[in-house]
Every structure is written in C-alpha cells, then in structure tokens.
Amino acid sequence: MELADRAVGFLLSVISLSIFTYYTFWVIILPFVDGDHFIHKYFLPREYAILIPVVAGVALLCFLCAFIGLVMLKSKKKA
Known part of the structure; x- marks a missing residue:
C-alpha cells in the first residue's frame, strides 16, 4: 500500500503545483501582457x-x- 500512497501523493502534488502555476501566471503576469497576444486564448477572463x-x-x-x-x-x- 505504500507505493499506492506515494503515487497518490505525487499526483496530488503535481496537480496542486500545476494549479498554483496556472493561477499565478494568470493573475500576476498576464495583466502585463498585451491583450492581443496569443497566450490570452489559454486563460479564462x-x-x-x-x-x-x-x-x-x-x-x-x-x-x-x-x-x-x-x-x-x-x-x-x-x-
């Protein structure tokens, strides 16, 4: 069961880090990028x-x- 716990923990860590990175880029960096840049189509309003x-x-x-x-x-x- 230890291997399954490690796999679940790793998966939760990867998901949390991905969400944190996406949200941080979306809220902090994206406002400084031009509105017509292609990167805006990957983010919500x-x-x-x-x-x-x-x-x-x-x-x-x-x-x-x-x-x-x-x-x-x-x-x-x-x-």
Whole structure:
C-alpha cells in the first residue's frame, strides 16, 4: 500500500503545483501582457480569477459547517 500512497501523493502534488502555476501566471503576469497576444486564448477572463476562489471558499465553508453540524447532531443523540 505504500507505493499506492506515494503515487497518490505525487499526483496530488503535481496537480496542486500545476494549479498554483496556472493561477499565478494568470493573475500576476498576464495583466502585463498585451491583450492581443496569443497566450490570452489559454486563460479564462480575469473576472473568474476572483469568482472561482470565492465560490470554492463558500462551498468549502458550507461543507465544513454541514459536517460540524452533522457531528454535533450525532454526538447529541448518543448522550
């Protein structure tokens, strides 16, 4: 099982690094590149640079609150 854990860890690291690199280039470097440059066709519009993390954060917060509420309800029923 150790090899599978290493493979999953490596895959998650590669995906995280890829997303970080894409987002960093998209938000920090791309605004300084001319608007008619061919590289712009590989990136979403800049409005999504704020919208995607906000939606992901709200979804994570909702999931976390639902999980904590479910755990609290289950622990209350046992007592």
